[in-house]
Amino acid sequence: MSQPVVLKSNPHGINLILDPDMPFTELKKEILKKFEDTDRFFKNVKIGLSFEGRVLSQEQEYEILDLIEKNTSIQVVCIIENDERIDAYYAEKIRAFEDAQAGRTGEFYKGTLRSGQVIECESSIVILGDVNPGAKIIARGNIVILGSLKGNAYAGAAGDESAFVAALDMDPVQIRIGDAIGRSADKGPLSAIKNRKKVMEPQIAIVSEDGILIEPITKGLFK
Amino acid sequence: MSEVIVITSGKGGVGKTTTTANVGTGLAQLDKKVVLIDTDIGLRNLDVVMGLENRIVYNLVDVVEGNCRVKQALIKDKKYPNLCLLPSAQTRDKTSVTPEQMVKLVDELREEFDYILLDCPAGIEQGFQNAIAAADRALVVTTPEVSAIRDADRIIGLLEANDIHNTRLIVNRLRMDMVKRGDMMSIDDVHEILAVDLIGAVPDDEQIVISTNQGEPLVGSDTLAGQAYMNICHRILGEEVPLLDLDSKNGIWSKLAGLFKKN
Numbered sequence: 001m002s003q004p005v006v007l008k009s010n011p012h013g014i015n016l017i018l019d020p021d022m023p024f025t026e027l028k029k030e031i032l033k034k035f036e037d038t039d040r041f042f043k044n045v046k047i048g049l050s051f052e053g054r055v056l057s058q059e060q061e062y063e064i065l066d067l068i069e070k071n072t073s074i075q076v077v078c079i080i081e082n083d084e085r086i087d088a089y090y091a092e093k094i095r096a097f098e099d100a101q102a103g104r105t106g107e108f109y110k111g112t113l114r115s116g117q118v119i120e121c122e123s124s125i126v127i128l129g130d131v132n133p134g135a136k137i138i139a140r141g142n143i144v145i146l147g148s149l150k151g152n153a154y155a156g157a158a159g160d161e162s163a164f165v166a167a168l169d170m171d172p173v174q175i176r177i178g179d180a181i182g183r184s185a186d187k188g189p190l191s192a193i194k195n196r197k198k199v200m201e202p203q204i205a206i207v208s209e210d211g212i213l214i215e216p217i218t219k220g221l222f223k
Numbered sequence: 224m225s226e227v228i229v230i231t232s233g234k235g236g237v238g239k240t241t242t243t244a245n246v247g248t249g250l251a252q253l254d255k256k257v258v259l260i261d262t263d264i265g266l267r268n269l270d271v272v273m274g275l276e277n278r279i280v281y282n283l284v285d286v287v288e289g290n291c292r293v294k295q296a297l298i299k300d301k302k303y304p305n306l307c308l309l310p311s312a313q314t315r316d317k318t319s320v321t322p323e324q325m326v327k328l329v330d331e332l333r334e335e336f337d338y339i340l341l342d343c344p345a346g347i348e349q350g351f352q353n354a355i356a357a358a359d360r361a362l363v364v365t366t367p368e369v370s371a372i373r374d375a376d377r378i379i380g381l382l383e384a385n386d387i388h389n390t391r392l393i394v395n396r397l398r399m400d401m402v403k404r405g406d407m408m409s410i411d412d413v414h415e416i417l418a419v420d421l422i423g424a425v426p427d428d429e430q431i432v433i434s435t436n437q438g439e440p441l442v443g444s445d446t447l448a449g450q451a452y453m454n455i456c457h458r459i460l461g462e463e464v465p466l467l468d469l470d471s472k473n474g475i476w477s478k479l480a481g482l483f484k485k486n
Contacts, residue, residue, distance in 0.1 A: 112418060114380030115373050130418070132376050189369035193412050194405055 005034045013047030013080065016064075018054040027054075032067055039072045050080040106141065113137070113151065124163075133173055142166070152176075153205075161207040166217065170203035171196065175212055177205065182212030225333040228340050228459070229358035231382075233374030235345030237366045238395040238425070241435060242452075243342040244272045246362070249442035249456035251306035255337040258297065258307040260329075262354040263344035264319055267311035274301065274438020275308055284312040287324045293331055307336075317349040322356030329357035338459075347381060355382065361390045362422060367397055367408040372416055379419055391422035393455065398427045399469045410466075423455035426469045 004019035004027060018027060035042075049068075051061065065076055106124035113119065113127065115134030124141030135151040137143055142163050143155045149167035154176040156163030161178035171192070175182045182205065187195075202217040215221070230243045240263075247259045261269035264284065270276045281296035286309070293309075300306035309332075312319065332339050341358060344350035355361065361382050365375040375392070382390050394413050401407035410424050428448035434441035442452040447469065454464045 114383075115377040117380050132416070134373055134377065135380075190406075190408065193369075193408055193416065 004030045007034060007038065008052075010050075013049055013077075015050050015052050017052045018056075020054045024060060028063065028067060031064060032071055035068055035072045035074070039074070042072065042074050044073045044075070046075045046077050048078045048080045049076045104141070106144075112147070115151075120157075131167075139163075148200075164204055164206045166202065166204040168202050169200045170205070170214060172205075175205045175214075177207045177212060180207045180212050182214075225337050225339060227329055227333070227357055227359045228338065229343050229354050229361045229387075230340060230364060231343035231351065231354065231361055231378055232345065232364040232371070233347060233378040234365075234371045237364050237371050238393075239345075239364050240269050240272055240342055241431060242362070242364050242393060242395065242425075243269060243340050244435075245440045245442040245449075245452040246455055246459070247306060247338070247340045248273075248300070248303065248440040249453050250338050250340075250459065251300065251303040252443050252453075253456055253460065254305065255460075256305045256335065257338045257340065258309060258332055258336045259340045259342065260309045260332075261311035261342050262320075262325070262350060263342060264311045264350065265313065265316045266344065267313050269342050270298070270308060270310045272435050272438065273308055273440065275310070276438075279310050282310045282312040283328075284315050284319045286328060287320050293328065317344070317353065320353050322353050325353050326357045347377070351381075355385055355387060358387055361387050362393055363390055363417075363419065364393045364395050365413065365417075366395050367402075367410075367413055369408075372408070372413060376417055379417060390419055391458075392417060392419045393422060394424045396427040397424050397469060421466075422458050423451055424466065424469065425451040425455075 004022050006017040008015040008017060016031070022030070049065070056064070061079060065079075068074055068076060104124075106126055107121055108126050108128065109119055110128045112129040113131045113135035115132055118136045118138070119125065121137070121139040121141070123139070124143070125137065125139045126144045126146065127137065128146050130147040131137060131145055131149050131151040131153065133150050136154070137152070138154045138157050140156070140158050140160070143153050143165045145153070145167040147167070148169035149165070149172045151172065152174045153165045153172060155165045156178040159178050161180060163177050165175055165177065171184070173184055203214050204217050204221070205212055205214045207213070230239050230246070232239050243259055247257050251257045259269060259273070260283065261267050262283070263269070270279060275298050278298045281291040283296070285291045286293050286296045297307040297309055300308065329339055341354045343354035363375050363378055363382075365371045379390055392414070394410055397410065398407055402409045410421065414421055426447050428446060430441055430446040431448050441449040442456070443449055447467065451467050454467055457464045
């Protein structure tokens with residue numbers, strides 16, 4: 001950066017673009033100089049101030065405000081946060097939090113999903129109803145269906161292969177968990193309808209070494 | 224109070240138009256004032272099935288665009304003066320009408336008729352949106368084939384999304400001999416997949432083809448399909464009618480034969 005301190009006006013006030021590497025005490029001097037140079041231009045204005053280019057601690061922000069108020073006639077009404085790196089930092093943190101929570105928190109959906117309907121969920125999801133052929137559920141976490149799964153389910157959609165899909169009646173067209181894909185056996189649609197199980201058996205689909213494994217939910221399974 | 228019923232299916236060729244013609248005629252036979260609206264703009268054929276093609280002067284698009292009054296476009300049925308048809312336009316397309324215009328038109332017709340039946344085009348695009356916009360309830364027609372069932376499922380989902388919840392199902396072209404052999408889905412199979420209440424099952428009957436070709440709906444006649452359609456009409460009026468025994472395909476003689484067999 002050619003200048004350690006740059007002033008840029010915006011609709012709400014001014015952006016103070018700061019050198020990221022210069023020691024803070026020196027930077028303060030530069031800021032003071034910059035404001036003294038432009039004081040006549042800014043005389044008695046009320047502005048919103050925002051900082052760019054450098055991550056400042058709260059104390060440092062207060063010090064700069066102090067500096068401006070004591071040495072110039074500018075009144076800083078508020079500080080507008082628009083530091084991209086801070087935004088990115090928070091977004092990163094939030095994403096990490098969501099990833100960690102995806103398997104643990106969940107949503108509910110009540111109703112049957114019919115052909116063409118798609119549900120996408122940032123966490124795990126519990127469906128109170130059937131998922132018909134042609135319908136699709138996509139979740140970052142796990143999928144639990146209190147009904148028949150006859151359509152498509154995609155758990156661990158962000159790549160988490162430890163996710164699972166459980167259903168009271170498991171007859172899916174396709175199940176995806178992370179990068180693993182399992183599909184139904186090649187039987188004609190009519191025979192699938194005619195030969196459907198008479199007794200519902202709760203089953204769970206997980207990723208094993210050989211791909212997607214579907215097994216009955218029994219007492220010992222979760223020990 | 225008048226009721227607006229859309230007859231829809233998603234898939235083409237399952238019998239929407241035939242059902243509209245027969246249910247409409249049946250309701251007229253039961254002394255209701257009925258109007259049928261063909262919303263399949265560009266592919267009109269309800270008028271052909273009703274045998275009224277030669278009477279068309281104005282059509283749905285003419286009414287919506289203000290080229291004529293609604294009364295001028297309505298065609299009276301040959302047999303039943305309390306039955307009217309509002310034909311579709313053949314030289315235009317679905318975009319010639321908007322859902323808002325349909326609602327306005329139907330509201331105008333509500334004042335005069337007990338039942339307004341909307342014959343919906345196949346598909347889920349603008350024609351479908353036009354047809355369902357004004358409907359109070361829907362009859363979903365399907366055949367016992369997986370492709371038709373899949374489309375019916377999609378349609379029921381779309382109807383629910385559009386706040387039409389009291390949907391009833393018509394299973395059309397049922398062949399009991401094939402169901403018995405396990406080569407066709409039964410009514411129970413269809414009902415279990417779609418989870419929507421049945422309002423009627425219509426057998427696959429060659430009499431339907433004959434009646435369609437003659438332009439005379441067969442509802443109310445002593446054919447099995449004619450009885451099935453009449454039963455649907457009674458159920459629309461809220462009466463409880465048991466499901467027809469579709470097995471008695473050859474009429475009274477096989478019934479008698481069946482009696483002797485049992486003994």
